[in-house]
Amino acid sequence: MTGPSAKAEPGHLPVRGDLAHIKLAGICFVPHYAVPMPHALSVPSGLLAAARTDAAQICELSAGTVFNVLDIAGGWAWGQEGEDGFVGYLPMTVLIADGSTA
Numbered sequence: 001m002t003g004p005s006a007k008a009e010p011g012h013l014p015v016r017g018d019l020a021h022i023k024l025a026g027i028c029f030v031p032h033y034a035v036p037m038p039h040a041l042s043v044p045s046g047l048l049a050a051a052r053t054d055a056a057q058i059c060e061l062s063a064g065t066v067f068n069v070l071d072i073a074g075g076w077a078w079g080q081e082g083e084d085g086f087v088g089y090l091p092m093t094v095l096i097a098d099g100s101t102a
Contacts, residue, residue: 011058014080014087019071021080036068036079039095047088051076058088067095 014021014036015028022033041064046057051074061067061081067090069079077095080087 011086011088012080012084014068014070016078019078021068021070034070036070037097039067039069039077039079039097041065041067041090041094042096043094045090045094047081047086047090049088051078051089055089058086061090069095 013024013028015024015030018030019032019034020028020030022035024030025033041061043063045061047059047061048055049058050056059081066082067077067079068082069077071078072092075092076089077092078087078089
């Protein structure tokens, strides 16, 4: 890795201490990189700052919004709205696999 780390608008960089989006390999140093798994929201839902129901809401996402899942644990998905939207957590119960709304 050479040069400075990637810069992005706050809340839009899909990286945390243990994991980052594969597009950040060579830019951000973390133990693991993930290929996003596109899902769609089946109902409107708040994107949360942590994997718990009482976490701060980052924004509201509409039904049908594509959410690129990077990690799943304990019934929660961590990922990014589309390709460059906000990063946060959603309950798996609001997601439809393969980014399909049908």
